[in-house]
Amino acid sequence: MDEILGYLLDDLYALQACSLTSKRLLCTTKPLIHQRLVCFDSRPENPKEERRLFSRRKKEIPPGAFERLTDADRSGVLPYTRYLTLGPKDHHSYSSFNPSDLQEYLPHLRSITELHTLTLDSFDVHQFIPVFSEHFGMFTNTLRHLDIRRAYGTEQELLYFICQFPRLEDLTIVSTPWEHPEHTVPTITQSPPLRGKLVLVRPASRHLFEGLVTFPGGLSFRSVEFFQCAYRRGRSAYLGAVLAACSHTVTSVSFLWRRLDDESESNPSVQAHITM
Amino acid sequence: MGTSGTALDLSQNVVLERFQLNIQSSYLPAALDWIDRTLRTITSPTFNEFVIRGLYGWSPWSPKITDGWGAVDAALSVLAERNPDFRVAFRTVFSGAPNNIQPVRGVVRRFVAGHLPLVSSMGLVKFEHVGGVENRCWELRYLDPV
Numbered sequence: 001m002d003e004i005l006g007y008l009l010d011d012l013y014a015l016q017a018c019s020l021t022s023k024r025l026l027c028t029t030k031p032l033i034h035q036r037l038v039c040f041d042s043r044p045e046n047p048k049e050e051r052r053l054f055s056r057r058k059k060e061i062p063p064g065a066f067e068r069l070t071d072a073d074r075s076g077v078l079p080y081t082r083y084l085t086l087g088p089k090d091h092h093s094y095s096s097f098n099p100s101d102l103q104e105y106l107p108h109l110r111s112i113t114e115l116h117t118l119t120l121d122s123f124d125v126h127q128f129i130p131v132f133s134e135h136f137g138m139f140t141n142t143l144r145h146l147d148i149r150r151a152y153g154t155e156q157e158l159l160y161f162i163c164q165f166p167r168l169e170d171l172t173i174v175s176t177p178w179e180h181p182e183h184t185v186p187t188i189t190q191s192p193p194l195r196g197k198l199v200l201v202r203p204a205s206r207h208l209f210e211g212l213v214t215f216p217g218g219l220s221f222r223s224v225e226f227f228q229c230a231y232r233r234g235r236s237a238y239l240g241a242v243l244a245a246c247s248h249t250v251t252s253v254s255f256l257w258r259r260l261d262d263e264s265e266s267n268p269s270v271q272a273h274i275t276m
Numbered sequence: 277m278g279t280s281g282t283a284l285d286l287s288q289n290v291v292l293e294r295f296q297l298n299i300q301s302s303y304l305p306a307a308l309d310w311i312d313r314t315l316r317t318i319t320s321p322t323f324n325e326f327v328i329r330g331l332y333g334w335s336p337w338s339p340k341i342t343d344g345w346g347a348v349d350a351a352l353s354v355l356a357e358r359n360p361d362f363r364v365a366f367r368t369v370f371s372g373a374p375n376n377i378q379p380v381r382g383v384v385r386r387f388v389a390g391h392l393p394l395v396s397s398m399g400l401v402k403f404e405h406v407g408g409v410e411n412r413c414w415e416l417r418y419l420d421p422v
Contacts, residue, residue: 236283240284244288247288252295253289253296255297256299257303257310
């Protein structure tokens with residue numbers, strides 16, 4: 001049984017098919033089938049298209065961003081969740097979600113007891129900080145990998161948020177926060193071990209680098225990946241500072257090389273075009 | 277050749293084993309100089325793999341691509357002399373290329389032999405996932421046995 005499941009570990013459809021063949025396989029495959037939960041708004045951009053697609057099956061209107069939590073909890077599969085993605089309310093505009101959007105789903109989030117990886121896409125980090133314990137406190141003992149995309153707030157708020165997960169090993173940050181209002185955050189007094197992999201994608205701000213390298217516990221990443229990072233003079237120094245901060249542990253460095261000269265830096269349209 | 281890009285300073289990374297570069301071929305002329313200078317900062321005695329990954333849209337006979345490897349070749353041979361386990365890997369070259377640009381492993385091998393003669397003669401180069409769909413290659417005459 002274990003050998004079969006080993007072959008099919010990454011094949012969700014095969015696992016689902018296997019689960020129907022016997023009660024024993026149903027029990028064994030269930031944790032694997034339901035280990036990933038993606039709460040991401042998938043409604044079609046065009047309402048007409050939505051009506052056309054679902055006109056014959058009116059009951060199957062796709063759920064909103066977080067209603068999948070309700071469905072999963074109703075099915076009793078949330079205890080199997082290891083990977084959770086909380087996405088934007090509207091993926092066409094990437095409007096951020098905030099604590100009030102999650103409020104009614106908190107009982108369902110508390111049913112997730114063994115979360116390993118959390119992906120947050122387009123979330124308002126500034127608003128979540130005062131209510132962190134209520135909304136994410138249940139994950140602090142188990143979470144090892146945090147993946148942050150499009151956070152709204154300041155770099156300091158983002159770094160403070162990251163440090164609230166004391167057992168974090170891997171960290172992915174895709175772009176830096178979009179808004180930079182003047183907010184004060186509590187001083188970071190302790191940081192997670194961060195002994196796994198660091199992935200930085202389009203890190204535009206030096207504040208993020210400076211904040212990372214001054215974590216109280218230091219950085220101990222074994223693998224560092226920079227994607228879509230400019231190599232120009234100042235930025236290269238920041239990348240080097242991150243590498244230097246984990247100089248005694250990092251064994252692998254990956255770099256997606258792209259050129260970003262002074263002209264393109266001042267021209268966002270050119271900057272967007274220069275990607276690999 | 278020769279741009280003003282500041283090289284990464286890897287001199288402090290004392291246990292570094294692997295440096296992987298993802299790159300599109302159109303950036304290669306500027307990048308080769310950057311690669312050379314970055315490789316020369318590596319001091320880790322455990323460093324044993326340099327990976328070039330990507331090179332999408334690569335034309336192995338374009339002067340833009342073929343020129344300027346000499347310094348990189350020399351830098352790699354220095355690393356190889358420092359650690360006998362050192363290897364240079366060309367990984368996933370061409371896999372993302374359009375259908376009409378899918379040279380095969382043989383082309384890459386010939387290119388490496390011609391433009392990285394030092395590391396090539398030392399038998400340090402390995403190829404992984406190179407060539408994409410070989411039977412749809414636009415230059416089948418270059419097909420070498422793997």
